[in-house]
Amino acid sequence: MQLRLSEEERMIQKTIRDFARKDLAAVADQANLDAVFQDEIYRKLGELGFMGVTVPEEYGGVDLGTFCLTLALEEISMVCPATAIAVSVHNELANSIVLRYGSDAVKNKFLPAMASGRSIGVYAITETEAGSDVSAIRMSAVREGDEYILNGNKIFISTGDKAGVIIVVARTNADDRTGGLTAFLVEPNFPGFSIGKTEHKMGMKASTTVELVFEDCRVPAGNVLGSPGMGMKIALGALDGGRIGIASQALGIAQGAMDSAVLFARERSQFGQRIIDFQGTKWKIADMAVKLDAARLLVYRAARMKDAGEQCSKEASMAKLYATRIANEIAYESMQIHGGVGYTEEFRIERLFRDARVTEIYEGTSEIQRLVIAKKVIEEYEQAYPS
Amino acid sequence: MKIIVLLKRVPDTEAKILINQEGTGIRKDGVKFVINTYDEYGIEEGLKLKEKLGGDSKVTVFCLGPEESTEVIRTALAMGADDAVHICDPALESPAPFTTSAVLAKAIKDEGFDIIFCGKQGIDDDTAQVQGGIAEALGIPQVNIASSFELSEDGSRALIGRRIEGGNEKIESALPVIVTCDKGINEPRYASLPGIMKAKKKEIRTRTLADLGFDEMPAAGRSKILKWLPLPKGGECRMVEAEEVSDAVKELARLLREEAKII
Structure with missing residues (x-):
């Protein structure tokens, strides 16, 4: 499996990273305090092509794939996980379903506006x-x-x-x-x-x-x-993409929480030394880094498999189960490293901590993911070792 | 109009810069390279001018740098530039500014040009000499550190604004001209996904020194970097304390005279 990003993927990552850290970061704190949806952010994301990632060019999309969307959701979620929700649902569920199951008339009528982000x-x-x-x-x-x-x-x-x-x-x-x-x-x-x-x-x-x-x-x-x-089939068919989307969002939350923790621990001193120099902090950082890498490998694998057209329900569920779990764990430890200030709205970790919780609930709870994984694993054993 | 934009591949502003063991340059392992920040303003200014003029105006990127420079060139193409010339030759691994100027000027001359945009300096070695060298070699005017740019109504002259202490300066220049851009002249656009897809099909023409007709290194020996040295470690800070400020000042003066021996 391709783990390294291609030149094109690095360019995509740079665009969305710059956008997230500049345009999105400028409005994210206030938008979440006021609980206001950022129409302008989605308009800009649409202009940049991120609302039509999987839509073919004939309908105004860019026809990249799930992996590209994963990179985007990850970068957006480091800054504002709430913004990633509509990007994920719009691309992986709405666009994909209209593209796959809409009549030609429906596709021609709706997809160009959807792919450009004018219609969510x-x-x-x-x-x-x-x-x-x-x-x-x-x-x-x-x-x-x-x-x-x-x-x-x-x-x-x-x-x-x-x-x-x-x-x-x-x-x-x-x-x-x-x-x-x-x-x-x-x-x-x-x-x-x-x-x-x-x-x-x-x-x-x-x-x-x-x-x-x-x-x-x-x-x-x-x-x-x-x-x-066909409603049931359509609904279930969209699950893998949706789950990879939320796993990518959780990955971004985890990365954002870890970044905050390390940068804070480097600046904060207690008892005459930086808290990053305490062994207790180092252990936390090591654990965070391992969890984050493991989650990223699971999420990237699932996304690459989906783009290759492979059956990936088990892998998507594994990615979602693990990435959302560690997002919560890392957010928890990051807030612990921040201490009291991390519990205030002044610091992004307070928001990431709250945002992380729902990732284990929506798009199929962690319990549902385990059922999916166990079912597939037991089937695989049945095939390898028929009873 | 043939619009040229110059592009330098430099270490990311967030990269930690370390000198290599031989003292011949920086350590490149693990360092992320990006488009020189000021050149992004040049690219944006070039693209804006092209969009304003329409018709058969064209933006061509020129970059002198190692093979890996294709990624930053591709990014400029994804932002909207039409094509690129990549000057890539093992002999040009770490060229002196005069050499870079001479090589770029020749390549630009071969291509033809009406105006050249670039950053006011590279954010890596900050020499800000290449632009002037190109102007000299091409025999065209140069306006540095531009904060605004427009063409005159008849399109025959460039009107360039510069921020100077206490005000702004307006300069009118004949074309062709080389304009070096400052922060604030514009807001560089992002490379959009459609732009990134289109960039794959755009042409990057690679040129070696020989292709450009150089038998030997131009401007060789005009300047040479002898050695790269890390910044000296900061000395210890000593606080001068006294009940009265005037006493502290006296003590500081005594220390500077008697111990540091600098006054």
């Missing part, structure tokens, strides 16, 4: 009773002439209030639990669609999280993605 794509699966268990979706979609009528609520939808395009999975057949789901492309101006409650979260505050309300919401039949009944 969001992904709406979760309901009160359905999350990782997609088959429990209740929201109904009933065909009426050339339209479907959608009724029900989606909750915890990232960036739902800023969406230009919403991918929704709803139930078209009540009797078929897994085969009765259908994916739709909904525009926020469709009659019967509205934004419900806004969540007040522990972290990721510069990313909005809202409820979407569908009351007799009329969606043209042409906006069905794939064909009726």
